[in-house]
Structure formats: structure tokens, C-alpha cells
Amino acid sequence: MDWVRTHYCGDLRAANVGDKVILAGWCQTRRDHGGVIFVDLRDYTGITQVVFKMEISADAHQEADRIRNEFVLAVSGTVAHRLEGNINPKLPTGEIEVLVDTLELLNPSQTLPYQLEDRDEVDEKIRLTYRFLDLRHESLQQNLMLRSQAMQIVRNYFTSEQRFFEVETPILTKSTPEGARDYLVPSRVSPGMFYALPQSPQLFKQLLMVSGFDRYIQIARCFRDEDLRGNRQPEFTQIDLELSFTRPEEIFGIIEGMFARLFRETIEVEVPTPFPRMSYQEAMDRFGSDAPDLRFGLELQDVSDIAAQSELKVFGEVIAKGGLVKAICVPGGSDFSRKDLDDLTDFARIYGAKGMAWIKRNPDGWQSPIAKFFSAELQDQLNDRVGLNVGDLVLFCADTPKVVHDTLGNLRKELARRRGLVDDSVYKFVWITDFPLFEYSETDQRWASTHHPFTMPNLDDLKQHAESDPGKIRSVAYDVALNGVEVGGGSIRIHRQDIQNRVFQLLQLSDEEIETKFGFLMRALSYGAPPHGGIALGFDRIMMFLLKTDSIRDVIAFPKTQRASCLMTDAPSEVETSQLDELHIRVKASAQAS
């Protein structure tokens, strides 16, 4: 029998009594009752679920009797009856009735490992093992369809509207141990040598600028061998672009245009542009985060000077060591119970805080374990500083600036969640600018790049602080954050060999290391590289926003587990010794699975 896919069921729904229909698709028997078989014939491609009743001949029934659950079949028949009106919109069985002449079982299904409609209650371990069945579920189908649509919109925007040039860069490339851990690929032809999978196409796109492709775009797969999170997979997709002769403002405008169009054309949300700009310093001071969530207040207040005058020893000690005392005022927060405060203290400890002081302002004054260390005058000062009114609560963190910002930045988000201040129908973008060029790495005992080593430093800062305090050098780097999540980051790049060399020196790379790791880049810069810059956006994270999900696995067809394995294919797995021999590799005995 010739058959057609069920996405022509749209036509079936329009069909009249007496019309001949031929269709095929996944079906589920609802009931097998005498000569009538009740079938859900689902159209996965079009996402409309067509449920109808088939009356089948004795021959066809014999065939149908063998099939029970999730199967694929083709039927030809006649529309016998249509019920008027929509009796049950959720289960419109019988709305269309087909009298079946022939029924061909294209492929039976064995009993399903779980009932597909129960997806939301089934352990994710099982769904990942049977991901091909999980993907039959309407929600994942819709997610991936929107992803496809979003990718189309983005590609169109850049290549048609903005005249960007799409170029593919290598997947087998050179290891650059700066930054994330590389995934390595052994070379067969060059014994003992390894390729790396790209952490990003960063250097290739810069080289394309040197080549004269003034506007580059790639929707690029990137690989980082670091531990996973709810919003982090070891391979992920980046919207990667680079422009020559550009300034940050030009890039901001292009990206704002992309987001506005993407949000409008996918979820019909108007995103106001331009996005606000905020320096890194301001973001840290006010929100304790370089990706502040601007949907609510609860800003951090520096109270170090007031705390220093109190008689509480720890405050004084922290400040003497160059630390900070900062506070968050929670309006109406005096209704927090002792247990709430204990929970919040535990929460604070996650980020390294040693404890958490708090003050409730009641009508008769402060209620607080630390009230006695503050004179009446100091209490007034503090009330004014943080806006502590009757009925409010203040939470303190006293520690190094890093711990204070980390703790209060996260506590701020947690408080907003608890008090229902987070509106997930609102999308607040913000550009964060002027990142520090370097961060000190305690583990490596040296300065490390905040973004990457190719970021253009603020040249005045470089001149002034390179010797004395590299931590004070700002860079021409920027992130775009959405509702407290970093969704992209970029910079103007170094296009001059001498500046690049200087930065490598500050990163304590020897001349030999510079040559072996980045010789090709240094050569490229020496041939008249144009000023250039760009940005990379996390496509998966953007999809998470469009689809309002907290799990990146909901926006990726075949995701990895937290241990970076694939439960469906059982990757990674052992390989034949002969394969290893070809690669000149031997696995340490200690690493062999038992």
C-alpha cells in the first residue's frame, strides 16, 4: 500500500464522510473491543495529536490483534463518521472515525520501558537510557522544534540582514591549555601527538579577521572537559561572531537586534533595546555578581565603615585584613523565623561565609545577636545606610571581598526566590563592561586571564599597573547577562603583536611557550592584523530562557549525564586493544575498569 505520513492528518480532519484516506504513523491502541479498535494515531512531526476510532474488517482485525502498544502502522479506509462539536478537546477520540479496509503493520513495538505519557514522573536515568523514546514526547519535540526555528532566525539575521559570513572552523585542532581542560584526540599518524577539540573557535575567527573576512558568524559546537551543571554540558553550542574595525557599541547594537528579533519571533516577547550597561565594578558593588539579576532590588550595601566602629571583634578583624562588611536589607523580612535564618546561614556557608549576622528591626528596636555591639548612634547610622525600617531584616556578610560578593550575590537571588520577587515573564538584559583583565589564581600562584589571553587591555591601565598591580588593569571585555545568567561574552581583541606579547609575559608564559602554543597567532598579528572584536553567545542557555526550563538537557536532543556519559549509547566506553595499539596508547593499569 502506498502510504503517507500522518502530518497529512490536517487533511484528514478536513475530510468528509465517504472520503478515502491513507495514512501512517505511530499508534497506540486504546481499546480493542470486538470489531472496533480505538487508536491514537499521533503526528509527531506536526505535533498535533490526532486520535480517532477505526472500525476494521475481520482480516485487518487479525493483524490489529497482534499489536497492543506503541506501533507503527499504515491504514487505508473511508471516513465513516464525524462527530459534531468538540466533545472532549483533550481526547477527541471518535471525532473522526475511519472504516479501515486494509491495515499494514509496518513495525510492531515491544512493551515500552515506561508509559510515555508519564514522562514527567519517570526517573531521568530511564528517560536518558531510552532517549529515542523520550524524544517522542510532545514537550521535547516542541523544544527541539523551537531550537531549530531559533537557529534559523539567528542564522538569517546574521547572514542576510547583517551580512555576516558563515565559516566552519576545525573540530580537530590544537590544544591550548590556557582556560578549560581540553578534550584530547590522539593522532594515529603522529605517535604521541594529540589534537584537541575546540573550547571555542576563538583563534580561528581572529585569524579570519586577519584574512579579511570582516564579519564572521558560526553556530559552533564547543567542547570543555569540566564538570557539568544543570546549565552546563561538556559539548555545547555557541553563536560565535567576530568583526573587524569595530567597537563594543557596534557589537552591542548587533546583538541587541538579534535578541529582540529572536524573542519576538519565537515567544512573542518584546525586549527593550538598548540594554542597560553597567561596569563590572558597579555590578559587583551593588549585586555581588558579574551577571546581576535586575528583576528585583535587594541590593548590597557596604557598611564596612560603620561595622568597623562596632565592638564586634570579627568585623574589625575582617576589615583590618582588607575585607569588607556588606549587608542586604530585606523589606518586611522580620517575619523570617529562626529556622529560616539558620537555613540562610547554611546557604551562605556554601559560598565560603563563616557565618551570618542578622538584625530584625522591631517597633521597640533591634532584635539581633549582635545588637549589643552597636551603640545607639551606630544603630541609627546603620538604619539609615541600609534603609532598615521597622519590620525589615538585614543580613550581613563579613569576609574577603570575593567571599562577601559571592555569598551575598547568591543570597540575594535566594532571598528573591523565597519572597516571590522573581517574575519569570520578564527578561532583563544587561551589558557588563570593563572586566578586570586578570584574576589571581591561588591554585597556580599567578595571574590568569579573566576572559582569555587575547582580550584587549585598557592601554592606560596596562601602562600604569602592569608592574605594580596587574589586578587593576581593566579590559575591553563585556558580558551580556539575562536575568542573572551569563548568556554571552566577548571583547575587543589584541591586534598588535607587542601588546599580545606583553600580556603573555604577565601570564608568565616563556618565549618558548608563546612560540609553541601561539606562534601562529603571533605571526598572523605581525602581518597587519586589523583591529577586531567579537562575542560568543551560549545558544543552549538562550534556548533555556525561551523554553523556561532549568535543565539544559531539555534543549539538547542527546545530552550527557553529570558524569559526562551517555546512558543511551554507553559512551564513553572501552575500546579494542588493537585500536589503542594503532594510536600508540596504553591505558594505565590503575585506570582499567575492574
Next chain:
RNA sequence: GGGGUUGUAGUUAAGUUGGUUAUAACGCCGGCCUGUCACGCCGGAGGCCGCGGGUUCGAGUCCCGUCAACCCCGCCA
């Protein structure tokens, strides 16, 4: 590397202060039913209680270890 949650039929769960043969629903298998739509009725099968130790007369239950999934810290230029 560290902290937390979870792990019992195919699935989702219950399982008391440690005590007979480990429950239920859905699913599955067999039978009945020509208008169901969470159909109904009768019958049945299905368990290394994640795995390994230990305590105990006795462990699904207590202790130690371990594995896996998820969340988080570190990490993610």
C-alpha cells in the same frame, strides 16, 4: 576533589520501634465484552529491596564502604 537528595516488580510509589510469605496503582500476559475515551469484569505472571561488607537469633529497615542519577561548591581562559 567536596556537600546534599534519591535508589524497593517494567514504571510510580508504600513499607511502623529490626520480626511470618515485601504491598498498591498503572503497565504486562490469558479470558469475557460492538461505542470506549483513566472503559469495565474475571484470572495470572512478575522482586539479588542498587551493589559489597558488618552488627544481630533475625536487616528492605541499623552501621561502614561503594556504584549510579540529579542539585550545588570547587572547576568552567
